[in-house]
Amino acid sequence: MKEVQSVAQETGKPMSQVAINWIRQNPVAQMIPILGARSAKQLKDNLDAIDWKLTEEQYQRLDTVSQIDLGFPQDMLNGNRYIFGATFDKIDNHRK
Known part of the structure; x- marks a missing residue:
């Protein structure tokens, strides 16, 4: 919330518009x-967020402060080559 407030002060726009733009500009989430x-x-006020x-x-900055630790099971799965008995590269990709 502090970072949203900081960006709002920098831009001279309300915090609601900052939050709306952060969501609109997210290239991955497509929300x-x-x-x-x-x-x-x-x-x-909300619609005025479209103008900037x-x-x-x-x-x-907003993206960095909003990151969360996903924890288990994400921590265990991420980069663990033994999930498939170290044979992941040998599994047929049926989606090709």
């Missing part, structure tokens, strides 16, 4: 932010 406006003013973008540096 569409769902706007939760209760009033016309909030809806306009975060810089790459701002996006990276």
Whole structure:
């Protein structure tokens, strides 16, 4: 939240727009932010996020502070060549 506030101060935009743009600009997630406006003013504020973008540096800062530790079983599976008895490269790829 602190980093969102910092980027909001840098851009002169509300924190809601910073958060919306962070989601919109995510190249991997391919998400569409769902706007939760209760009033016309909030809806306009949310839609105004379309008129500008975060810089790459701002996006990276927000992305870094939002990372989470996935823990088990991700830690065990990631890069563990023994999951398939060290034979993963010998498994036929039926998706080719």
